[in-house]
Amino acid sequence: MTTVRLIEADQAPLLARPYYAGGDPGPIVAALAQVPELLQVALPFIGMALGPSGIDWRTKEIVIVRTSALAGCRYCVQAHTVVALDAGLTHREVAALRGELPVSELFTAARELALLRWIEIVSEGSGPVDDDARRDVLAHWADHEVVELTAVIGATLLLNRFATALGLPTSADTLDRLAREGLR
Amino acid sequence: MTDDLDTTHIAAAPAAGTVGAAVAQGLLPGRVWLYSNYHCNIACRYCLTESGPAVARRELSPAAMLETAQQARELGFTDLGITGGETFLMPAMPELLAQLSAILPVVVLTNATLFGRRLLDRIRAVAGLPVAVQISLDRPDPDPNDAMRAPGNFAKVVAAIPALVERGVTVRIATTVESIADAELDRLCVLHRGLGVPDSEHVIRPVVRRGRAVTHALGVHAAQPDLPAELTVTADGAFWSPFGPTVRDGVLDTDLLLTRTTAPLSVPANTMLALMQARPPGADSTLNIR
Numbered sequence: 120m121t122t123v124r125l126i127e128a129d130q131a132p133l134l135a136r137p138y139y140a141g142g143d144p145g146p147i148v149a150a151l152a153q154v155p156e157l158l159q160v161a162l163p164f165i166g167m168a169l170g171p172s173g174i175d176w177r178t179k180e181i182v183i184v185r186t187s188a189l190a191g192c193r194y195c196v197q198a199h200t201v202v203a204l205d206a207g208l209t210h211r212e213v214a215a216l217r218g219e220l221p222v223s224e225l226f227t228a229a230r231e232l233a234l235l236r237w238i239e240i241v242s243e244g245s246g247p248v249d250d251d252a253r254r255d256v257l258a259h260w261a262d263h264e265v266v267e268l269t270a271v272i273g274a275t276l277l278l279n280r281f282a283t284a285l286g287l288p289t290s291a292d293t294l295d296r297l298a299r300e301g302l303r
Numbered sequence: 304m305t306d307d308l309d310t311t312h313i314a315a316a317p318a319a320g321t322v323g324a325a326v327a328q329g330l331l332p333g334r335v336w337l338y339s340n341y342h343c344n345i346a347c348r349y350c351l352t353e354s355g356p357a358v359a360r361r362e363l364s365p366a367a368m369l370e371t372a373q374q375a376r377e378l379g380f381t382d383l384g385i386t387g388g389e390t391f392l393m394p395a396m397p398e399l400l401a402q403l404s405a406i407l408p409v410v411v412l413t414n415a416t417l418f419g420r421r422l423l424d425r426i427r428a429v430a431g432l433p434v435a436v437q438i439s440l441d442r443p444d445p446d447p448n449d450a451m452r453a454p455g456n457f458a459k460v461v462a463a464i465p466a467l468v469e470r471g472v473t474v475r476i477a478t479t480v481e482s483i484a485d486a487e488l489d490r491l492c493v494l495h496r497g498l499g500v501p502d503s504e505h506v507i508r509p510v511v512r513r514g515r516a517v518t519h520a521l522g523v524h525a526a527q528p529d530l531p532a533e534l535t536v537t538a539d540g541a542f543w544s545p546f547g548p549t550v551r552d553g554v555l556d557t558d559l560l561l562t563r564t565t566a567p568l569s570v571p572a573n574t575m576l577a578l579m580q581a582r583p584p585g586a587d588s589t590l591n592i593r
Contacts, residue, residue, distance in 0.1 A: 124554075126557055129558065130556060130557045130558050131557075131558065132557050132558065132559075132560035132561070133527065133543060133558075133559065133560070133561060133578055134561070134562075134574065134578075152557070153557070153563075154562075154563045155560060155561070155562060155563075156562040156563065156564055156570065156574065157563075
């Protein structure tokens with residue numbers, strides 16, 4: 120697939136080098152390393168939005184996998200299918216988030232169902248968001264949680280379009296794991 | 304009465320922690336380099352940028368160079384270096400050098416093979432100005448010099464140097480070699496003195512193993528700490544050193560890339576300063592790369 124040059128470790132710009140210290144940083148970093156001043160500010164934001172925070176890991180991965188599936192991002196769905204399994208979601212829950220099973224059969228808690236509705240409204244809609252939709256999610260989640268979850272949806276959408284537009288490749292390790300899990 | 308003091312000619316000291324303060328304190332080199340272009344009329348075996356007649360030009364416009372120079376001065380930098388590619392393939396170079404030197408003193412690097420009568424007439428524009436023309440001359444004899452550079456290079460250089468000196472242009476000689484025997488270096492110095500260039504204007508530097516030098520297995524390996532932290536602006540972004548924006552197999556090296564942003568110049572300049580401040584004491588090298 121045609122894509123941008125992904126910067127390898129020996130060509131990592133000075134500001135990008137810390138992100139290569141632990142080995143292959145993945146294609147998102149390797150692409151953003153082309154513009155190190157952008158990488159330098161984007162990665163801390165992405166790390167905070169998508170990484171460990173006050174929102175539990177399971178919930179974060181529900182948001183990321185579902186948003187990515189709705190956005191049709193092959194790269195992010197594959198990468199975060201693996202992470203979601205590691206976060207404790209079941210195969211069937213992940214399959215539902217990916218759109219392969221009905222989510223209402225796998226997710227029954229009112230809080231998670233409200234979140235799934237919110238993800239759909241934020242990620243698929245355009246223009247103003249209906250007041251009833253906001254009232255619905257705020258009935259189940261605290262204000263600060265809605266703020267953070269909405270930011271996570273937004274950050275995921277940014278990465279969805281970035282990875283899809285640039286045709287970033289899924290790593291071989293991820294593809295192997297997906298094959299073993301039967302979720303490729 | 305202090306109210307009567309005319310302070311318009313008293314330069315304010317740069318604020319602590321700024322690029323200007325770092326330059327004033329010697330923590331950051333004062334020179335900013337501009338890669339005017341990447342194309343060249345010859346193709347030296349050790350060229351950092353794989354320059355040659357057929358490569359992409361990747362030029363900085365004269366307007367961009369003047370704006371960068373102005374911002375460099377405002378930030379507290381003290382000197383400019385212009386390099387390429389062959390800088391005098393840029394049509395406006397003589398007049399541009401005169402304009403740049405009104406902002407900051409300039410050294411311009413050239414292979415000196417393009418100084419025919421018309422260019423020699425135009426280069427008079429920099430006579431007496433703070434402009435030094437740095438010319439590559441590696442050996443005191445044509446064959447070994449031209450083997451690394453180009454056929455006929457030696458003859459053109461030894462013709463151009465006195466022609467420039469006669470026109471009042473400051474000429475500097477740069478000798479780039481893997482090694483040179485004392486006797487050969489002595490003869491080279493006799494040669495440049497005879498051409499009108501004093502010892503004070505002769506620099507000797509090693510071949511750096513980047514660009515085409517890698518292809519030919521020439522030169523010394525140089526990592527970031529070995530290279531002077533001289534902010535370098537190109538059409539592709541800003542780099543740690545003029546030895547940074549090198550090209551290998553037609554692909555730009557990014558290992559010494561600072562930022563793609565070059566304007567405002569404060570973006571790469573402050574990035575470089577932060578990286579310098581993060582270096583442990585004594586982390587610089589003594590490879591004499593300049």
